[in-house]
Amino acid sequence: MRVRLLASAAILTAVGGGFLACNDSSTAPTSTTYVATLSGANEKPNPVTTPATGTATYTLTGNTLTYTITVTGLTSNTTMSHIHVGSSAVAGPIVVPYTVYAIQNGLVTTGSIDLTNPVASGANTISGDSLKVLLNNGNAYTNVHTSNFPAGEIRGQIIKQ
Template sequence: LVAAGIIIGAGTAGATVYAYCATIDGLQETPPVATPASGSGTFTIDTDANTVSYNITYGGLIGTETAAHIHGYCGPGVPCGVVHPLPPGSPKIGVWDYAEADEASILAGLTYVNIHTDFRPGGEIRGQIIECPVTPTDEASWGRVKTLFR
């Protein structure tokens, strides 16, 4: 994965902002959960403001949501503590103000979304928050690369 850091000029001069994503499903739970539920999340990390803005959606839960959190700081397949509560329902939209000391762990992908239900109180679906994959644009397409060598 390639870092997706960008510089934003409007609003906060010189702010460094990173785009992170999460694919959320039962297979990432510890232990894995057989569920048709799935979801996704987009996260904008502003390292100057020490904030994570999030938009998380999901559907298909077997159980009724009882709680949802961002957990940290650990890698995939490892359970760890709650670092930020999430609002109920889908979508979950908000901002997390994090401590400067936690920034390196957040940027290292050591946080995850966990949706808890009465079907699986420990979590029905989970998704690690990682750098978004970068997809080629017209400027980086193979056709453009070939024209450089003509």
């Protein structure tokens, strides 16, 4: 009887382990983080002399891109902020507009974008997949515009971490 009980326990352990190994475990989508370090020296075509700095942090999880942009030392209130297409050497078109708070220090904007739908800014429309490619290749940047610098006071290339 004892031998049969031990044999049964061994079989159950082996079979149970097999079930665990075959179990279809659902995993959460992986997240990718991107960061842009914002400064006036990064503005193109003309760098801006300003004490302002900032950080734009993006997290891509599945088809949702969340973002937070913070600044310090702007010379006037923010008027706009966007993601633009372009390398660090050029001024490119806007592809993702944000609603911003009119501030000089602190949180400019925060939110999320559903990338299952195209993202539009005026005449420019980009698919979520195309935006992901731009972010992964470093071909997009964040720009913060102010009353004193309508073309942009601080800017930073969005870099995959």
